Amino acid sequence: MSEMKYDPSMFEKLDESEKNDEAIAMESKTFLQDTWRRFCSNKLAILGLVVLVIMILLAVFVPVFSQYTYDGQDLANTNALPSAAHLLGTDKLGRDILVRICSGMRVTLAIGFTSAAINLCIGIVYGGCAGYFGGRVDMTMMRIVDIIDSVPSLLYTIMILMVFGNSVFSMMLAISLTSWITMARQVRAQVMSLKEMEFAMAAKVIGCSDLRILLKHLVVNALGPIIVCLTMMIPSAIFTESSLSFIGIGIQPPACSLGSLANEARQLINTQPLQVVWPVITIALITLSLNFIGDGVGEALEAKR
Amino acid sequence: MGKYILKRLAIGILTLFILATITFFLMHAIPGSPFGADNKNLTPEQYAAMQAKYNLDKPLFQQYTTYMVNLLHMDFGESISKKGELVLDIILKRAPVTARLGACAFVISVVAGITLGIVGALTKKKWVNGFITFLATLGVSLPSFIVAILLMIFLGVKLKIFPLLGLSTPASYVLPTIALSIGPIAMVTRLTRSSLKDVMNKDYIILARSKGTDDVKVIIKHALRNALLPVITYCGPLLAGLVTGSFVVETLFTIPGIGKEFTSSVTNRDYPMIMGLTIFLGAIVILMQLASDIVAAIVDPRIKVKS
Numbered sequence: 001m002s003e004m005k006y007d008p009s010m011f012e013k014l015d016e017s018e019k020n021d022e023a024i025a026m027e028s029k030t031f032l033q034d035t036w037r038r039f040c041s042n043k044l045a046i047l048g049l050v051v052l053v054i055m056i057l058l059a060v061f062v063p064v065f066s067q068y069t070y071d072g073q074d075l076a077n078t079n080a081l082p083s084a085a086h087l088l089g090t091d092k093l094g095r096d097i098l099v100r101i102c103s104g105m106r107v108t109l110a111i112g113f114t115s116a117a118i119n120l121c122i123g124i125v126y127g128g129c130a131g132y133f134g135g136r137v138d139m140t141m142m143r144i145v146d147i148i149d150s151v152p153s154l155l156y157t158i159m160i161l162m163v164f165g166n167s168v169f170s171m172m173l174a175i176s177l178t179s180w181i182t183m184a185r186q187v188r189a190q191v192m193s194l195k196e197m198e199f200a201m202a203a204k205v206i207g208c209s210d211l212r213i214l215l216k217h218l219v220v221n222a223l224g225p226i227i228v229c230l231t232m233m234i235p236s237a238i239f240t241e242s243s244l245s246f247i248g249i250g251i252q253p254p255a256c257s258l259g260s261l262a263n264e265a266r267q268l269i270n271t272q273p274l275q276v277v278w279p280v281i282t283i284a285l286i287t288l289s290l291n292f293i294g295d296g297v298g299e300a301l302e303a304k305r
Numbered sequence: 306m307g308k309y310i311l312k313r314l315a316i317g318i319l320t321l322f323i324l325a326t327i328t329f330f331l332m333h334a335i336p337g338s339p340f341g342a343d344n345k346n347l348t349p350e351q352y353a354a355m356q357a358k359y360n361l362d363k364p365l366f367q368q369y370t371t372y373m374v375n376l377l378h379m380d381f382g383e384s385i386s387k388k389g390e391l392v393l394d395i396i397l398k399r400a401p402v403t404a405r406l407g408a409c410a411f412v413i414s415v416v417a418g419i420t421l422g423i424v425g426a427l428t429k430k431k432w433v434n435g436f437i438t439f440l441a442t443l444g445v446s447l448p449s450f451i452v453a454i455l456l457m458i459f460l461g462v463k464l465k466i467f468p469l470l471g472l473s474t475p476a477s478y479v480l481p482t483i484a485l486s487i488g489p490i491a492m493v494t495r496l497t498r499s500s501l502k503d504v505m506n507k508d509y510i511i512l513a514r515s516k517g518t519d520d521v522k523v524i525i526k527h528a529l530r531n532a533l534l535p536v537i538t539y540c541g542p543l544l545a546g547l548v549t550g551s552f553v554v555e556t557l558f559t560i561p562g563i564g565k566e567f568t569s570s571v572t573n574r575d576y577p578m579i580m581g582l583t584i585f586l587g588a589i590v591i592l593m594q595l596a597s598d599i600v601a602a603i604v605d606p607r608i609k610v611k612s
Contacts, residue, residue: 147320148382150590154552155583158571159328162335188518239448245566246450247556268456273458291446 013117017231038300045296048289055286059105068096070103071254088278092268100256101282107257108286111172113240118176119233123183124153124226128214130184131191142188145181155176157240158249166252171244175237186229190222231294235287242283258283310599317591319582325376328583329369332576339522361576372580379585382577386570392581395566400585403555403562407547408484409478412545418493419487419536423524426501437494444491450553453484457557481558485551490542493536501532527540534605545590 029037039045063070078094088097130141148156157174165169194200195218203213219226244250245259253260258279266276355361361368375382381392385481425437457480460466489592505528513523553565559565565580572579 022392074606117485147323150320151587152584155567155586156331158568159335159579165336201465221521229546235446243448243450243553247553249416249568249572252360262450262454269457270462273462276454277460280454284447284451287446288443291442295442 035297035300039296040122042296042299044292045300048292051285051289052293055105055282055289057108059102059109060090060284063099063106066096066099066102068099068271070100070256071095075149078155080121089274091265091275092272095164097278100261101258101278104256104258104261104279105282105286107168107251108238108241108259111241111257112234112290113166113176115172115176115237116177116230116233118172119180119183119237120230122176122180122224123229124187124219126180127184127189128191128219131188131217132195134192138188145184148178149181154240154244159246161244161249166250168251168255170248173240173242179233179240183226183229183233186225187219187222188227191218194218194221228298228301230296231290231297235290235294238283238287238290250280258286306599306602310595313332313595313598317588317595320591321587323372324587325580325584326369328580329372330365332579333365333368335571335574375445376584380582383569384575384578386573386575386578392577394577396563396581396585399561399563399566402566404548404562406478406481406485406560406562407544409482410489411540411544411547413482414486414489414493414547415536415540418490419497419533421490421494422501422536423529425498425504427524434505437498441491441494441498444487447487448553449484449488449551450557451482452487453554453557456480456483477558481554481560484554484557485547489547492539492543494533496539497532500535501528504528504532504563507531530604535605536603537601540600541565541593541595542590548589548593 004086030236073093073095077090082089088101091097091100127142130138156178160174160177164173191214195213199221200213200217203217208217241250241257242259242262245257246263248260248263251257251260253264256264261279262276262283265272265279269276320411363371372382379393379463383394384390384395387395387581421440425434425441428434443525460480510523510527513527514520518527549585552568555562555564556568564580567586569575570582
């Protein structure tokens with residue numbers, strides 16, 4: 001077998017542009033981009049997001065630009081059917097239903113988002129402390145949670161609401177004070193498993209304070225499940241708010257929320273069923289789209305795990 | 306087992322005690338008094354007499370100890386807004402109404418939920434599964450009063466099949482029962498479907514099928530027994546929630562049950578009534594949770610009750 005002869009003429013220089021042609025690599029994506037891409041592939045979640053954004057825009061802009069106000073009465077034109085002047089008709093005092101629903105949506109959405117945010121804070125602090133310090137602290141804190149959990153939460157929401165009066169603010173407070181339990185449990189479970197990991201130990205060894213380890217290392221790494229829990233909390237806060245206002249315990253007239261609008265309209269259910277349908281459909285759309293978004297976010301975040 | 310139950314009961318009683326304490330002080334923090342509404346009709350002397358009659362003129366802590374001592378004798382006191390009626394009597398009169406409705410809703414939720422869950426887990430047809438997912442999402446995300454109102458409009462107002470309010474005839478049970486059970490059906494469906502799907506891929510199911518056991522037997526005897534555990538643990542709180550009543554559905558359909566009684570007692574500042582109802586509801590929730598844990602241990606012997 002003769003030896004192969006090589007000489008320079010057999011080779012030619014590769015063009016610079018073809019240099020990386022065979023590299024198998026994609027542009028690297030951050031965690032957030034990845035999650036967003038997965039979220040976008042979920043059609044229902046996108047639909048939910050679009051509906052929610054439209055709802056928020058309506059809630060913000062309709063009361064600003066409409067010629068009617070939410071409490072402006074027009075006793076000459078009561079219980080009108082939908083028309084060009086009043087797109088959704090008027091109620092028993094001649095108030096424009098579209099404007100009322102949009103203002104109600106403002107209150108309902110504000111309560112939903114704010115109380116979820118307060119919940120998040122309470123849950124992270126409470127669950128974080130219980131999970132991080134463990135032992136007797138954990139046992140006592142979790143016993144307290146068990147006790148609170150064994151009472152129907154609506155019962156307490158009603159009582160706290162009574163203590164602070166029927167304002168939007170006390171509604172937020174009442175809902176957040178009674179519904180942080182799930183969040184606290186979730187954060188505790190995550191922190192308990194994360195604190196055993198090497199990076200937490202490393203942080204401890206270099207002398208980080210407990211607070212810093214908890215907030216900057218543990219909670220940040222538990223953000224996935226926390227966000228999933230948070231997205232489920234917003235619809236459930238809206239759920240509670242509208243149910244309470246609906247039985248006449250929540251927001252009081254002249255202020256209105258979607259629940260109290262449904263409550264006012266239900267007295268006319270036999271003669272004007274359409275008036276009840278509007279607020280009810282709005283609540284249904286909001287809670288449904290929030291749930292779809294929550295499911296989408298959950299799937300997008302959990303695919304990584 | 307006996308030791309475990311005793312321990313749980315002891316914890317339960319402690320929980321009830323703390324619950325009663327918190328409720329007592331929270332309730333007295335509510336502004337206004339039980340006699341606020343008809344205050345103008347009362348002379349100052351009458352007002353003082355009324356306050357004295359219900360011990361409201363004493364210091365708060367003394368009221369608390371008196372109440373707690375009376376509670377030990379099962380003495381819940383007298384309702385303030387319904388003059389002369391004992392709280393215990395009112396509760397015993399209202400509870401069966403709510404319990405009957407709750408029991409109907411419970412049976413329907415469990416039966417329908419498990420059936421839908423089984424179909425969802427086993428079907429190969431995509432549209433069937435999609436439909437069940439749709440129903441489950443709808444049920445979980447819609448507040449019960451929305452379902453109730455839509456039902457009222459279509460079946461009550463437009464078609465006039467079912468009466469709208471009250472509980473006078475058997476037909477009037479239909480709408481509140483559906484409204485109460487939509488959410489639970491969706492939850493039970495989700496739980497059954499996801500755990501049954503898990504179980505169906507386990508080795509022992511494949512073994513049973515490869516031996517030639519017929520499908521129905523495999524599902525009922527081998528798969529469901531293991532798949533239903535999460536459903537059973539969910540059933541305790543569910544039954545408690547349904548039997549203690551839904552505040553919203555009872556108010557909407559004007560059903561004279563526990564939930565409606567509670568909301569009206571809070572608005573009337575009827576202190577003894579609020580206390581009595583809270584303790585009653587709390588006790589039921591605790592008992593139901595214990596019951597569902599025991600049933601779970603019986604169904605699945607692998608679960609060791611921790612004592």
